[in-house]
Amino acid sequence: MKINKTDILLIIIALLAGYTIFQMNGIKTDVAGYNDKIESLQKEIDSVYTANKEIDNQIEKVDNHIVNVDKEIDNVTKNITIIKNNTDEKVNSITTIGNVELEQLFANRYN
Secondary structure (H helix, E strand, C coil): CCCCHHHHHHHHHHHHHHHHHHHHHHCCCCHHHHHHHHHHHHHHHHHHHHHHHHHHHHHHHHHHHHHHHHHHHHHHHHHHHHHHHHHHHHHHHHHHCCHHHHHHHHHHHCC
16 A cells, blocks of 8 residues: 555644644633623723713812802902992092192091
8 A cells, every 4th residue: 555645645634633623622712701801891881981970060060160250250350340440530530629629628527
């Protein structure tokens, strides 16, 4: 019986195929482990979403507080402008009064 190269090649391929088939039985995936990991990741994602919602609520409260403070600042600025204008009017009215009138005002006021 004569063995040629093609027969040797076929025998080697058959042996490799058989070895591969038997080794595939040894490779098993831990589906339950992967499902547990996926479940734990999903819980972490859910907790991050919850924390994000709480942060968004706090940001909204701070934004509302900032709006209220801005309104108060605007009111104070308006009051300062009104007081400044009134003061300017009084200062300008003093400059229009003559010396005689000023002396008379202080003389009458401080007898």
